[in-house]
Amino acid sequence: MKVLFLGRGVIASVYGWALERAGHEVEFLVRPGRAADYGDGIRLSLLDARRGLRGTRREETWPVTLRESLEPGHGADLIVVSVGHHRLRAAAESLAPHLGSATVLIFGNVWEEPDDVVAALPADRVAWGFPQAGGGFDADGVLQAALLRKVLFGTLGGAPPTAREREVRVLFATAGFTIAERADIRGWMWAHAIADAGMFTAAFRLGSMSAMIGRRDAFREAVLTTRELLPLLAARGVDLRRHRAFTAGYRAPAALVAATIAATTARVPLAQISLAAHTDAFAEEPVRLVRDVIAEARRLGVPTPRLDRADALIDAHSSAA
Structure with a gap:
């Protein structure tokens, strides 16, 4: 599956790394001019706890693919949006004209009504989840982070997951994550x-x-x-x-x-x-x-x-x- 992350923040970087290691194609969409600032790699110091709470330390420089625009034919199957809650509405509006055939995973804090804040996106193209990872970039630009086994998912109103939502869950499950459903994700x-x-x-x-x-x-x-x-x-x-x-x-x-x-x-x-x-x-x-x-x-x-x-x-x- 081709996965496009909106931004190159902590959550995008950690889960992008995990999904690429599982065999998926991963890219990051960044603001114009930021690709040169970021460079072509992410230095990681990651405590990977998908196989046990003690975790395994992963330290590497991970080569990444950055893009600064989303042209027609981008080919992404999944677009992952993990931004500050106050940026979510604008992110949805900016993505809406460029979705192609992609599903959009909302993957972070939400404080407004969920269906309202992403109203620019077709409701049947949106999946809801929440990461179980955290960390930050230190003064040297190294991503210091921890990654847990669980990933949380749910549907608005408690309806059964659609085919698209099931595909997103399978994507994470096959990358070594345990799927935890929340009956009331809102x-x-x-x-x-x-x-x-x-x-x-x-x-x-x-x-x-x-x-x-x-x-x-x-x-x-x-x-x-x-x-x-x-x-x-x-x-x-x-x-x-x-x-x-x-x-x-x-x-x-x-x-x-x-x-x-x-x-x-x-x-x-x-x-x-x-x-x-x-x-x-x-x-x-x-x-x-x-x-x-x-x-x-x-x-x-x-x-x-x-x-x-x-x-x-x-x-x-x-x-x-």
Whole structure:
């Protein structure tokens, strides 16, 4: 299968590497002028945990194919879109005239109504999934990342997967991934977004997510912030009973949960890598996500005092900059 990734970010690079190693043709669509900046290879330092939680360290320079435009006849069977949630609508609109026969996999955070944010794309051409990987490019341009075995998928409304959606699942399964279905993928994506908002809020206080490693106080703040956002999910129509595995961790004693996460991030490389690579708490995506969650909470009349304090930290950082 020919797979085209939109952008050459962390998720695109990690999964592109895995799919190419499984025998698929992989290309990256980047902005005009960026191909020369990126060069023709990605330096990887990857902890690959598809065959066990201890993981296997992969270090290599991976030659990649970059393109700066999407001409007719591009031949892609699948286009993978993993962009910041605030860029998703524009990405869908830019791709719509150039799809050819490709299926589009939305593969990242979503905070708006899913079918609305990608309304520019034919609904029967869209698949929904979520990665289980993380990391970042270090100061030397090396991608420091971790890759887990599971990949999450679901359909809007819980309908059975279409033939196109099944093909996407098979693609990942044959590349060594375990497919985990989410019956309510819309609710799950929104739940993940508020979990991220909790983490970002804690990172604002410390200056980076990397500074959270091993810090009980930081993870307690993250847990409590996400806990106060559970009513927001309910106000948006999410049935929290369908997401008990998610909500349980935020309804348990915050000090206990925080201590467990802090110890895990301090001692387990797989848990540490994703945080260690995030050295700028006030990057565009964290700021935009927190503010979009705040806006939705205010629209629905849900109080979010912890998130409001995070908003003040954003303002203070912007003023200082």
